[in-house]
Amino acid sequence: MASVGMQLLGCILALFGWIGVIIVCALPMWRVTAFIGTNIVTSQIFWEGIWMSCVVESTGQMQCKVYDSMLALSPDLKTARVLMVFSIVVGIAGILVALVSGKCTDFIAEEQGKVKASIVSGLVLMVSGVLCLITVSWTAVIIVNDFYNPLLLDAQRRELGASLYLGWAAGLLLVLGGGLLCSSCPPKENCSTSVIYNPVKMSKPSSGVDTVLSHTAPVSRSTTPPKTYI
Secondary structure (H helix, E strand, O other), X not given: OHHHHHHHHHHHHHHHHHHHHHHHHHOOOOEEXXXXXXXXXXXXXXXXXXXXXXXXEOOOOEEEEEOOXXXXXXXXXXXXXXXXXXXXXXXXXXXHHHHHOOOOXXXXXXXXXXXXXXXXXXXXXXXXXXXXHHHHHHHHHHHHHHHOXXXXXXXXXXXXXXXXXXXXXXXXXXXHHHHHHHHOOOOHHHHOOOOOOOOOOOOOOOXXXXXXXXXXXXOOXXXXXXXXXX
């Protein structure tokens, strides 16, 4: 039962992580404007994502616009799009394999087949989480480097947005859920694929038995007819 609970917990964590990756990919809050100056009055807040950019007015109104040309995007933005899409696709594949390999399902009849499918789903989900972590971490490094670049104006500097923090959390959930699925194995006698043969020792007859058998005379039946007394 412990293995079933661990597998169920891994599936739940991986599902929440995968949903988080989708939200991170859709939200435009990857980069947020950061005005470093005392004389600048912040009347607009700019949000930049991998698909669109938004402007939030001081009145609370927000206007979003999808990027016009994909070829005009920066290389890091193109790479982030590719990695996030791959993370979503790999994540849904891992979740489907995890559902098929469930102990309460009948998609796979053999127990060893379920164990192997569970391990494969865990590895796939961990790959999905690593892709998400690489994307948000790489974007965070670029933002920090640009922030301390003396050649940029204060109005062009960006800070880490909420999507990056959510992406770190989603990636960790996918990695943790995949690790639980890899470790959700039945008892050792069922998990091991190798068969161990224990030699069987034949006990030798005791010397006392040999002595008794050696001194025991064979019993022979007499063929002489019985005597008749008159």
